[in-house]
Amino acid sequence: MTALNDETLPVAAEKAAALEEPRQQIRSRPGPLRRLYDWTIHWAQTRYAPWVLAGVSFAEASFFPIPPDVLLIPMGLARPRRALRYALLCTLASVLGGCLGYGIGALAFEAIGKPVLSFYNVLDKFDSVTMSFTDHGGIYVFVAALTPIPFKVFTISAGVCHARIPLGVLVLAATLGRGLRFFTLGVLIKYFGNPAKRFIDRYFNLLTILFLLLLALGFLCVRILGGCGDARVSAPAAPVPQETRNVGGKTMLSEEARNILLTIARQSVEAALKGKSPPPFNVENPQLQHEQGAFVTLRTNGRLRGCIGQFIAEEPLWQVVQAMAVSAATRDPRFFGNRLSPKEMDRLRIEISVLSPLKRINDPMTEMELGKDGIYIRRGMSSGCFLPQVADETGWSKEEFLSQCCAMKAGLAPDAWKEPDTEIFIFTAEVFEEKEK
Numbered sequence: 001m002t003a004l005n006d007e008t009l010p011v012a013a014e015k016a017a018a019l020e021e022p023r024q025q026i027r028s029r030p031g032p033l034r035r036l037y038d039w040t041i042h043w044a045q046t047r048y049a050p051w052v053l054a055g056v057s058f059a060e061a062s063f064f065p066i067p068p069d070v071l072l073i074p075m076g077l078a079r080p081r082r083a084l085r086y087a088l089l090c091t092l093a094s095v096l097g098g099c100l101g102y103g104i105g106a107l108a109f110e111a112i113g114k115p116v117l118s119f120y121n122v123l124d125k126f127d128s129v130t131m132s133f134t135d136h137g138g139i140y141v142f143v144a145a146l147t148p149i150p151f152k153v154f155t156i157s158a159g160v161c162h163a164r165i166p167l168g169v170l171v172l173a174a175t176l177g178r179g180l181r182f183f184t185l186g187v188l189i190k191y192f193g194n195p196a197k198r199f200i201d202r203y204f205n206l207l208t209i210l211f212l213l214l215l216a217l218g219f220l221c222v223r224i225l226g227g228c229g230d231a232r233v234s235a236p237a238a239p240v241p242q243e244t245r246n247v248g249g250k251t252m253l254s255e256e257a258r259n260i261l262l263t264i265a266r267q268s269v270e271a272a273l274k275g276k277s278p279p280p281f282n283v284e285n286p287q288l289q290h291e292q293g294a295f296v297t298l299r300t301n302g303r304l305r306g307c308i309g310q311f312i313a314e315e316p317l318w319q320v321v322q323a324m325a326v327s328a329a330t331r332d333p334r335f336f337g338n339r340l341s342p343k344e345m346d347r348l349r350i351e352i353s354v355l356s357p358l359k360r361i362n363d364p365m366t367e368m369e370l371g372k373d374g375i376y377i378r379r380g381m382s383s384g385c386f387l388p389q390v391a392d393e394t395g396w397s398k399e400e401f402l403s404q405c406c407a408m409k410a411g412l413a414p415d416a417w418k419e420p421d422t423e424i425f426i427f428t429a430e431v432f433e434e435k436e437k
Contacts, residue, residue: 049071049075050086050089052071053068053071053072053075053086053089053090053093054089054090054092054093055093056068056070056071057089057090057091057093057094057097058093058094058096058097058100059097060094060097060151060152061094061095061096061097061098061100061101061151061152061155061174062097062098062100062101062104062116062152062155062156063101063104063112063116063152064152065119065120065150067148068090068093068094068182069182069185072086072087072090072182072185072186073185073189076185076186076189076190077189080189080190081190083185083186083187083189083190084183084186084187084190086186087179087182087183087185087186088182088183088186090178090182091175091178091179091182091183094145094151094174094178094182095171095174095175095178097155098141098145098151098155098170098171098174098178099155099167099170099171100155101151101152101155101156101158101159102155102156102158102159102162102167102170103159104116104155104156104159105155105156105157105158105159105160105161105162106159106160106162107159109156109159109160109333113156113159113160114333116152116156117153117156120150120152120153138165138169138170138172138173139173140154141154141155141158141165141169141170141173141174141177142173142174142176142177143177144177145173145174145176145177145178145181146177146178146180146181151174151178155170155174158170160331161330161331252287252354252430253287253288253354253430253432254285254287256285257285257287257288258352258432260283260285260288260318261288261317261318261321261352261354262350262352262432262433262434264278264281264283264318264321264322264325265296265321265322265325265350265352266325266348266350266434267279267281268322268325268326269298269325269326269328269329269340269345269348269350270342270345272325272326272329272330273329273330273340273341273342273345274342278322278326281318283316283318285318287317288316288317288318289316289317289318290316290317291313291314291315291316291317292313292317292320292354292355293309293310293311293312293313293320293354293355293357294309294310294313294317294320294321294324294352294353294354294355295307295308295309295310295324295352295353295355295387295429296308296309296321296324296325296327296328296350296351296352296353297328297350297351297352297353297387297433298325298328298329298340298348298349298350298351299348299349299351300340300344300347300348300349301347305328305329305335305340305344305348306327306328306329306332306334306335306340307328307332308324308327308328308331308332309324309353309355310324311355311358311376311385311427312358317354321352325350349433349434350433350434351431351432351433351434352431352432352433353387353389353429353430353431354429354430354431355374355427355428355429356427356428356429357427358376358425358426358427359425359426359427360423360424360425361424361425361426362424364398364402364417364424364426365398365399367426368398368426370391370397370398370401371388371391371392372388372428373388373426373427373428374386374387374388374390374426374427374428374429375401375402375405375424375425375426376424376425376426376427377402377405377406377409377410377412377416377417377422377423377424377425378410378422378423378424378425379410379412379416379419379421379422379423382410382411382412383409383410384405384406384408384409384410384411384412385405385409386401386404386405386409387429387431388427388428388429388431389429389431402417402424403415403417405417406422
């Protein structure tokens with residue numbers, strides 16, 4: 001055994017330290033999010049930081065996925081004395097970005113707005129969001145500006161509903177909501193900057209998880225937000241001349257009940273096109289108190305001008321018809337660039353389809369009767385439907401009916417209905433409409 005003298009001990013210690021240093025570096029190497037945070041802190045102290053902050057704030061309000069808080073917080077922590085200045089910059093840029101989102105919704109929904117909403121996977125809830133703007137649109141924009149709800153979804157939706165939500169309302173609501181949000185952060189950072197930075201440095205991983213949970217909560221709020229408000233309606237006027245045909249079943253409604261629904265639909269559409277709430281009705285007919293799905297189809301001179309409906313209802317049938325009539329007139333995404341106008345009311349013909357409950361089937365080629373049954377196809381987050389009368393109007397075969405529903409309505413491959421993970425439902429409908437004038 002070699003003896004260790006006074007000269008060999010320091011050499012051995014140096015070698016041990018050299019071996020230990022890489023191990024410590026490996027153990028303490030930060031994760032990707034931590035490295036991004038450190039990188040942001042570094043660039044937050046450069047002259048380019050305010051421009052980047054303004055750009056992110058502007059883009060986030062119309063299409064960009066990352067909220068400006070991600071930059072505002074580290075920039076404020078790096079220079080607490082400038083935190084309020086950064087908050088003002090965030091607010092102004094975000095409001096301007098909200099105006100861009102409003103313009104996208106009003107002028108370029110099909111080309112830009114729809115792809116943006118599809119990216120955030122909320123297009124299927126878009127109608128529910130716009131319906132919530134009927135009476136209190138400014139409040140919804142304010143809440144979205146203040147919370148983790150993706151702001152861009154509401155700025156685009158407000159643009160789509162520009163007849164009821166003027167640009168000035170959006171600017172005011174966005175200024176109040178975004179200002180309250182960003183200036184609250186700015187004040188906290190300015191007066192608690194250094195302690196807050198030490199806290200973030202110590203609990204960075206936990207705070208990252210909490211931030212991601214809040215962001216996910218915002219998207220969840222968009223997905224579950226819905227409803228058309230608490231509609232209040234009134235007794236219809238004189239009976240509406242109508243034509244009735246039953247598709248796939250016996251007559252479900254009396255002539256009086258059908259007259260009431262057609263009157264409600266027409267008066268609600270007329271009010272919506274004037275930017276007003278539906279007139280008050282007092283509906284006492286017991287046939288219209290059941291929770292039942294319905295579609296409302298609008299045509300002028302035989303040309304489709306809107307068609308929207310729902311299968312599952314939590315409101316009485318007359319309320320469903322009222323809400324779907326307003327939606328068909330003002331929110332059908334196929335007509336955002338060419339909406340129904342008040343001058344078309346004299347030529348408007350309204351058709352209502354009252355639906356039976358959905359029935360799940362396994363083999364549509366044998367279980368579905370063409371011309372009698374409507375079809376509802378669902379796969380994952382994609383879905384689409386055809387009313388029973390579509391088969392008669394188009395002359396499609398059963399296979400064409402299914403394939404076109406997959407391709408045209410659900411955005412799936414034409415033969416997706418043959419796949420085992422595709423759900424297929426059928427339903428029948430009682431269809432009645434106003435007589436042509």
